[in-house]
Each structure stands twice: as structure tokens, then as C-alpha cells.
Amino acid sequence: MKELRIAVLPGDGIGPDVTAQAVRVLQAAAERFGLRLALSHYPVGAAAVASAGGPLPAETRAAVVNADAVLLGAVGDPSLDHAPRHLRPETGLLALRALLGVYANLRPVAVSDALAFCSPLKPEHLANVDVLIVRELTGGLYYGEPRGRQDGAAVNTLRYSEGEIERVSRVAFAAARTRRCRVLSVDKANVLETSQLWRETVTRVAAAYPDVTLEHAYVDYAAMRLVAENMFGDILSDEAAVLAGSLGLLPSASLGDGPGLFEPVHGSAPRLAGKDVANPIGAIASAALLLRYGLGLAEPAAAVEGAIAAALEQGARTRDIARPSDRMIGTSEMGAWIAELVRSPARRPLSLLR
Numbered sequence: 001m002k003e004l005r006i007a008v009l010p011g012d013g014i015g016p017d018v019t020a021q022a023v024r025v026l027q028a029a030a031e032r033f034g035l036r037l038a039l040s041h042y043p044v045g046a047a048a049v050a051s052a053g054g055p056l057p058a059e060t061r062a063a064v065v066n067a068d069a070v071l072l073g074a075v076g077d078p079s080l081d082h083a084p085r086h087l088r089p090e091t092g093l094l095a096l097r098a099l100l101g102v103y104a105n106l107r108p109v110a111v112s113d114a115l116a117f118c119s120p121l122k123p124e125h126l127a128n129v130d131v132l133i134v135r136e137l138t139g140g141l142y143y144g145e146p147r148g149r150q151d152g153a154a155v156n157t158l159r160y161s162e163g164e165i166e167r168v169s170r171v172a173f174a175a176a177r178t179r180r181c182r183v184l185s186v187d188k189a190n191v192l193e194t195s196q197l198w199r200e201t202v203t204r205v206a207a208a209y210p211d212v213t214l215e216h217a218y219v220d221y222a223a224m225r226l227v228a229e230n231m232f233g234d235i236l237s238d239e240a241a242v243l244a245g246s247l248g249l250l251p252s253a254s255l256g257d258g259p260g261l262f263e264p265v266h267g268s269a270p271r272l273a274g275k276d277v278a279n280p281i282g283a284i285a286s287a288a289l290l291l292r293y294g295l296g297l298a299e300p301a302a303a304v305e306g307a308i309a310a311a312l313e314q315g316a317r318t319r320d321i322a323r324p325s326d327r328m329i330g331t332s333e334m335g336a337w338i339a340e341l342v343r344s345p346a347r348r349p350l351s352l353l354r
Contacts, residue, residue, distance in 0.1 A: 003036040004295055007067035007259075009044040009060065009096075012089060013268025014278040014331075015073025021280035021335025022071060022287040025307070028339040029291065029300040044096065045075030045089035045268075055092025061099060069294030070100065070261045071287060076268035089268075097137055102254035102261050103164065104171040105135040106289070109250060114312040115321055132179065134172040137254055139164045140194075160194050165201040171255065173209040181212045186222040246320045248279030251286035253293045262290040276330035279318040281308055284338055307341035 008023060010016035023039055030037045042060040043051050052059070055075070064070045075089040085091055109131040144157030169185075176183045185202045187195035199216055206214040247266045254261040264282030272278050285308060292301035316337050317326045329337070 001034065001036055003038050004069075005067045006037055006039045006290070007060075007063045007070045008039050008041045009064075009070065009072045010041060010047070011044050011073035011075045011268065012046045012077050013074055013270040013273045014266075015045075015075070015268055017273065017276070017278050017331050018264060018280040018283035019071065019073035021331060021338075022283040024335045025284045025304055025339045025342055026071075026287050026291075028342040029304055032303065032343055033297070033300045035297070035300065039071075044072065045092050046077030046080055048092060049080065049083075049087055049089070055087065055089050056095045056099070064096065064100060064259060064261075067259050069259055069290045070096075071283075071290055072096075072261060072263035073283065074264065074266065074268040077270060094142060097254060097261065098143070100254070100258055100261055101138070101256040102258075103136060103138045104168045104255045105133075105137040106171075106175065106253045106255065106293070107133040107135065107250065107265060108289075109133065112249075112309060112312050115246075115249075130179075132175055134168065134175060136160075136164065136168040138256075158192070158194050160197060162197065162201050165198050166205055169202045169205040173205065173212050176212045177209070182215070183212055184215045184217055184222060186217055186219050188219050189216070190218060246279060247282070248318070248320050249281050249285070251282050251284075251289050253286070253289040255293060260290070260294040262286040262294060276332055277319055278331050279320050280331050280335050281318075281338075284308060284335065303342050303345070304338075306345065307338045310341050310345070311337045 006026070008019060010019040026037060026039070029035065040063065042063045043057065044060055045055050048055050048057050048060065051057075075093045077089055080088050111130075139160050141156050141158045144159040147156050148154070172183050172185075183202075183206075185199065187198045189195040189199045202216075203214065206212065248264070250265045252263055252265050254263075264286050266282055269278065284304065288301045288304035288308075291297045291304065311334070312321075314337075315326070316334055317323075317328055318331065318334055319328045322328045
């Protein structure tokens, strides 16, 4: 097998903590399945501002465009909240997405039976919950021009073209064919012209997928299976975390025509950094998506996903998903537990014997 190049961008806050465990699990998968993975680390976000003077330095830019896939931890640092826009970590993240041209963000939300107690919803409402949110990632308010502040006023531009909507719609319909053949498209067509164009374009694309059922819904009504524009998708996918019980559990994959970008949906949580308490499952599950969508390796991806499920069934609990009676483990132990299950699915990790 050829060597597969993965650019690892640990980022800020708990990013390095959880990314280290995702790398550990990737290495375990490589051992089991005979993969040749070349993992190289590069700065991004506030860490890059500190080391290189900008949130997405030239070295990182060159590395990600030449990688087969990119694994990202998290970006964000409150010390830069009032810095000039070009120095803010989030500016580096938006620039990274634009550089890679990753226009479709996939955020799966599934509920583990072992963690049903974590959700505020009743268990009977969580049975068989399996949502895939497809979010348009490189258009809309986050990227539209003009934008800025001047003379006591501010402006942001919400703009979409038919082509931008078509390509993310095709991703959603293709994904639906592998699932339940249903798409719920989210917009605000009753008040926004961009949403009217969105609805018209998605409807036209649907004609090429007669086996998939398309429904439309306004964003304030939408739930369950979703495909949404950038801002709506951001809001809805974060809210969907309540179904799983913790934001720390959820992964994402951002796909385009080049290297994919894979990252947990949580933020950098700087107050937890370096304390070995963050839940690494979102980052590890993002590594599974990297294997599946970034490298086309379905069997290793399934092994990682199966190991996560098995660890939770066996009682592995970081503090965000633990009950008072549970033995809580740290970031590193959770990563080691899952990595061991990837290597040897039938073996019960020694952690259980303590």
C-alpha cells in the first residue's frame, strides 16, 4: 500500500489533548490493517499566531494542500478575542476551509444506548436516532462580501449561487441513498431570497434522485435529517448534540474536491487544556471519518467506530458522560482504551480491572 499523508493540526486549548488520542487510534488501526500512515504536525489558530505570526502560516498551507487528509483539533483562544480580524484563530479556520475548498460538512449524530441517560430527552424518544447533518460550508454569511463595520454601522452579506447549492445538494442526496433515502432541506424561504433560490435549486437537483424523498422545512421548525446552508447548519448541528448527550462525542467531515478536513464539533475549551479531562471521542470518531471519507478505507473506519461503541458499552466514561456512581477516566485513558479495542476487539482492556 502506498504511504498516506495526514496533516495533523492540533490547534488550541484541548485540541492537542484530543488530537493526540485520535492519532493514537489511527496508529492502532494502521498496525491492525497494515496501513502506511505518515502523520505530520503543523500549527493553526492561536498556536500558529504565537509561533508564526498568523493563524494559518505558509508551512501549514503548503502541508494541507499536499496531504491526503487533514485532522484538526480545535481553534480558539479568548486572549485573541479582541485582536485584529486577521490574527483571530477563527479567521485561520475559515481560511483553511476556503483553501481546501471543502464545501460539504457532514456531521453524524447517533445515540449510544449506553449513554441514553446523558440526554435530557426521554429514552423512548432516542431509540434509533441516527441523523446526518449536511451543512454547506464555504458560502453564506460567513464568507459573503462586502462585510465590515464603518461609521457606527455593520454589514454582512448572505450570498449563494446556484452552483454552490447544487454541489452540496448532490452530497446530501448521495448520502441519503446509503441511509434511509430521505432528505430534509432547511431554509428560510418565507423571508430570504437566498433561501428561495436554495429551495428552488435543491428541488431541481432532487429530480436526478427519484429514489430519495425530499422535504423542505423552515429552520425554526427543522429537526432530524437535515441539509442546511452555512449559518443554519452551524446552529442546528450544535443543537443536535443534545441528542447524543455531549458535544464531546460528535465528529465531522468537511469534503470537497481535494483533501478532506476532519474535526470534532466541539470548541477549544481552553480552561480544560492539559488537564486530561476532555472527551476525545469526537476527535477519534473524526479519525474514523477520515479513514472512511478521506482515505476510502471502510474496514478500518468501521473498526474504529466499533471500538468506540464497545468502550462505551464496557463503561468507559470521561466526566462529561459519567454518572456520580461511575469511575471517571481521563482523556489519555479513553484513547488508550479505544486503541486497544481497535488492535484486539475481543480483548477487554486492563482499565476494566481497576
